Amino acid sequence: MIRNKQHDEL
Amino acid sequence: MNIFRLFGDLSHLAAIAILLLKIWKTRSCAGVSGKTQLLFAVCFITRYIDLFLHFVSLYNTEKVMKLIYISASVFTCYLIFFKFKATYDGNHDSMRAEFLIVPAAGLACLINTKFDAIEILWTFSIYLEAVAILPQLFLISKTGEAETITSHYLFAQGSYRALYILNWIYRYHYESHVDTIAIVAGVVQTILYCDFFYLYITKVVKGQKIVLPA
Numbered sequence: 001m002i003r004n005k006q007h008d009e010l
Numbered sequence: 011m012n013i014f015r016l017f018g019d020l021s022h023l024a025a026i027a028i029l030l031l032k033i034w035k036t037r038s039c040a041g042v043s044g045k046t047q048l049l050f051a052v053c054f055i056t057r058y059i060d061l062f063l064h065f066v067s068l069y070n071t072e073k074v075m076k077l078i079y080i081s082a083s084v085f086t087c088y089l090i091f092f093k094f095k096a097t098y099d100g101n102h103d104s105m106r107a108e109f110l111i112v113p114a115a116g117l118a119c120l121i122n123t124k125f126d127a128i129e130i131l132w133t134f135s136i137y138l139e140a141v142a143i144l145p146q147l148f149l150i151s152k153t154g155e156a157e158t159i160t161s162h163y164l165f166a167q168g169s170y171r172a173l174y175i176l177n178w179i180y181r182y183h184y185e186s187h188v189d190t191i192a193i194v195a196g197v198v199q200t201i202l203y204c205d206f207f208y209l210y211i212t213k214v215v216k217g218q219k220i221v222l223p224a
Contacts, residue, residue, distance in 0.1 A: 007132055007189065007192070009015065009174070009177075009189075009192070010019055010022075010072065010075055010076065010079070
């Protein structure tokens, strides 16, 4: 499951 | 990472710490909405679900921060619903949380960037966070007042997402990075604090207590 790189914030 | 996001995360950490200190020191969760804290715990768990799915080494601060957020919010719920349950003001904490959870879940299935489990959970967490403070604001409007320490908690909690808006402006301008869903929800979330911010700045800063007209 590739983490969506778009959401790189907490 | 930019200064706005750094101070936003610090403000968020401060809010969580202030609330924990308030409950632990006064050994009471009077004036604190347990529902809002439950909703925040759900937000963190659904947003950082990847921490559970594949273990990641705690080499970077982001992972550590996520674990701090999840454990602190779960611990806060434990204090409210178990340890200091006798001081929980259930009568005034009466906003129906389902009215926030169900629309957030429905909207997350309708408006998202990708229809897959992790992305839907992340979107749900963003939408839920935008409205999670409503039971707390509702409780204050019912009791007609807020303890000063609870006002500081709310100010730090509201400032965190307000600072994130500045972070998004910064990232749009310098990194042309845009996360529309997070931005729209973050703006809505911050708008909900506006009347509280007004009360906080006109009253609490002058040493008065927030008392709402009954």
